[in-house]
Amino acid sequence: MGARVRTDLPAAVREDADRGQRGTGRSSRRCCATGRTASPVPGSGPSWKDSASMVLTMMLAGQDTTSSLIAWTLHHLAGDPDTQERVRAEAATVLREFGPPADPAALRGLRHTDAAIQESLRLRPVVPVMGFRPTRHTVLHGTGYDLSLPAGQSILLLLSHGARAVPDPDEFRPRRWFGTMTAQPFFPFGAGPRFCPGHNLALLEATLVVGLACRDFQLAPDGGKVGEKLAFPTGLRLRPQLRPGTAGATRR
Template sequence: MQTDRGNPHWVRYPGDAALDAIPGEDGWPVVGTTLMQLADPDGFARRMIATYGPVYRSRSFGQRGVDLIGPEANELVLFDRDRLFSSEQGWGPILNQLFPRGLMLMDHDAHRIDRRALQGAFKPEPMKAYCDLLNRDIASATQAWGNGADRFGLRMYDAIKTLTLQTAATSFLGIPLGPEADRLNHAFTAMVQASVAPIRRPLPFTAMGRGVAGRRLMARWFTQLLDERRANPGQDMFSQFALATRDDGSLLPADVVVDHMIFLLMAAHDTITSSFTTLIWQLAQNPQWQDRLRAEALAVAGEAGRPIAHAHLGRMELTDLAFKEALRIMPPVPALPRRALRDFTFGGHRIPAGTTVGINPAYVHTDPALWPDPLRFDPLRFTADKVAARHKYAWVPFGGGAHMCLGLHFATMQTRILAHHILTRYDISAAPGYAPRWQAWPIPRPRDGLRLELRRIC
């Protein structure tokens, strides 16, 4: 058994025998099932479900855990009406060294207090300011994409990643990144990759060592910026966080602001990059939908290159459906961990307090029992009548319950603006027979950067 002596609410791991009654497997000596899960998480999950059913046991990253599969499991864990689960203790072993005190790693009252303080950054007036900045930066960057690019030579994931870092710098931080961009991008990449590193100690020359070094760089950078933002706030998100107050009127402590900012900047940067890359790949394969979204964007904005007003974003309904379908096919966070705070029963199995419990949105999103022909791109799955006919927790790319993604509306806004400026300027296609391989963990991305052709149409 293990415990965190510094946290009186931390629940001990159950003894090995406590999980013996749950079907599953422990894998190889020492490494357990870790390497199998990292190499092919989707294949591993499908094999386990086929063999053991929707509740199964495995052993990864040094501990046994239980996966619960299906929309009912998603609802139980995410809605968590009885406060059975800890997000902090679920994500902690994975992220504590890299993103400590991020909003996703907080529970119950502490989470509620900080979330309420941070919500001001996503109110209508700040969102309008972010919209203007996104329009400006995305229009400028995408205009240059078609200049001299080789046929099928643009690496779309890399281009989107660079652009989302730039837009995060201006809308989140209120500054152009300039020469700092590469250092910060490398730090972000190292931190995200370290989250699933098999070696969990930050030893030199290991992925975790590089991730923790990236974390130190980011913390120094944001700490230096914080005093400036408190003295001279702007319209950016960091200024909103710097001035955020708790229920008693006190400012959030400086280190807390820095931790939240690093986490949310990572989330906005990497998850939007992954999600929008998935959408573009689907549109390259489905030109009829690309044409429909292009026509919608032109109807809303009036012409290519013209900014999309914040008040008009809601009219991009087909773009919203297409984005939801891309998130279904490849959610940016394929699996979500928690830890059980008390014993509970699910699917006929008793699961003891202290058990690491996981749900698997990536599997549920492509379960043919819920989604006919699940690998086919069909945005019309998300019309109001079809949504009403499905289980509410069959689609959970943004999580759910108290931990629903705080940046949900920002992500949706940025996606619509990206789609407008890219699709009204370019026709996007892939070489015949091209099929990129995707890395599933920790956030999905095409291994080769996604090589596409952009043919300028305006």
């Protein structure tokens, strides 16, 4: 199957982009399925191989990471009934119909859901370590000392939840994201030219799944010891109970 994907995907990417350039697709300026811009200058822009690689990354590499984010968020909400109720209440208002809303912009109304996801990312980042190289000589000013980094020096940053600027860093407190937390350095999806291309899709998927889960089910821990391996949860079990009168219960 892997060999077939590597063979068929580049052809599909090129065919889709060609339709966009000919004006026979949804747009004559953009390849909608791949996000690849049809450049007016022949030979410029990403190659077909690069475009196919980006599509494959969004299709496959984002699955485990997004599901891990969703699992950790539901785990934290199961242990925090008050926050889970706030998420349920807003989801019941915003996500009234069965399934996803017709307008994805409606998900912006799920503020408590988004805060829970951000807090889960802070506590359990899917990518716990990230590598950087400064493009020029940089001095990081610390408390009592400065760290001098020459251009090209490789550094590893631990995306830990123990930042000094975060009060009670071990606690799951989504409401902190309604305050000054948004001004703190936080980049679970990377930064700069290598910023995760699936960032928006991952957050959209996580917001929708978490919101619908809390709307239709009351979540509680199901015992057992929850562990972590390579940033992914192990032994995580929940006990969902279908809420009466929900869209899911009505359709049973």
